[in-house]
Amino acid sequence: KKPLTRMGATAIGNRVYVIGGRTPVPNSQESVADVWSAPVSTSNGVFTEDWRAEQSLPALQGSSLPGFTTAVAPVNSAGVTSVATGGGSGYIYVIGGNISFGAVEFSSYAVRVGNVAADGHVTWSAGPSLPGPNASSPTDQQLGAESPMVTSYTIGGKTYVYVIGGLRRYRTGTGGNIQDVREGLKSVYYARVSSGGQLVRPSNGQ
Numbered sequence: 001k002k003p004l005t006r007m008g009a010t011a012i013g014n015r016v017y018v019i020g021g022r023t024p025v026p027n028s029q030e031s032v033a034d035v036w037s038a039p040v041s042t043s044n045g046v047f048t049e050d051w052r053a054e055q056s057l058p059a060l061q062g063s064s065l066p067g068f069t070t071a072v073a074p075v076n077s078a079g080v081t082s083v084a085t086g087g088g089s090g091y092i093y094v095i096g097g098n099i100s101f102g103a104v105e106f107s108s109y110a111v112r113v114g115n116v117a118a119d120g121h122v123t124w125s126a127g128p129s130l131p132g133p134n135a136s137s138p139t140d141q142q143l144g145a146e147s148p149m150v151t152s153y154t155i156g157g158k159t160y161v162y163v164i165g166g167l168r169r170y171r172t173g174t175g176g177n178i179q180d181v182r183e184g185l186k187s188v189y190y191a192r193v194s195s196g197g198q199l200v201r202p203s204n205g206q
Contacts, residue, residue: 004032006098008080013088014039015120020057020097022076031074031100033057037120054122062099062108062144065171072099075108079150079166082116083159083193090116091197093152095163096130096145104180107144107169113197127199130163130189144168145185152193159193160202 007021018036022029035054038047059071078097084090092114099108111127132143148166152159166185173179191199200206 002032002034005029006076008078008094008097010080010082010092012082012084012090012092012116013120014042015088016040017054017082017092017122018051019080019092019094020075020078031076031098033059033073033075035114035122037122039120055124057094057112058124058126060108060110060112060126062097062110063101063106063170064109064143065106068101068104068106068171070101072101072108072110075099075110077146077167078108079145079148079163081150081152081161083152083154083161083197088116088118088120091193092116092122093127093150093161093199095150095161096148096166098146098169104171105169106171107146107167109144111199113199115197128191144170145187148185161191161193161199163187163189 002023004021008019010017015037022031033056036051037054038051039049041048057073059073061071075097079095082092094112097108109130112124113127114122114124116122145166149164152161169182171180192202194200
């Protein structure tokens with residue numbers, strides 16, 4: 001058991017999922033890659049079993065700034081949503097979040113897709129990264145979003161995932177001019193849910 005803050009949560013079928021977050025350690029807080037689930041009663045909503053551990057989040061690259069490109073699994077403040085496909089199955093999307101390299105924090109652009117089986121167990125894979133704010137500028141390397149609002153919506157027989165706003169945290173400059181920047185986002189991204197739960201461009205399915 002561990003206390004958590006800044007975790008994500010969602011539900012599929014009769015199970016509630018808690019994903020990532022921060023937990024206290026001596027003199028600090030550290031992010032985790034833990035994923036937990038527990039079933040609830042479909043008649044009154046109470047928990048019917050204790051939490052069980054699911055497959056942890058995979059390590060993915062979340063920053064493209066040189067020196068900070070190592071794949072990271074622990075994440076907090078990610079956007080989380082899910083899409084149910086029936087019978088307790090579906091997909092969970094863990095989008096962006098806050099990742100750390102020692103004392104340096106970045107907003108991640110990594111996207112994780114969880115395939116939820118009928119028994120509620122989750123298998124994770126990588127989804128397409130969040131787009132950059134300025135694709136025409138190759139020097140605009142610090143990408144990502146933490147604490148975005150994320151939701152899914154089905155219309156016309158197709159399901160879409162929306163990522164709205166959030167916070168971007170990145171590092172800029174060199175030498176004595178290094179600055180750690182925090183800025184609010186006005187970005188809105190969306191993707192279509194394709195076969196196997198993967199996310200694709202709505203315009204062309206890529």
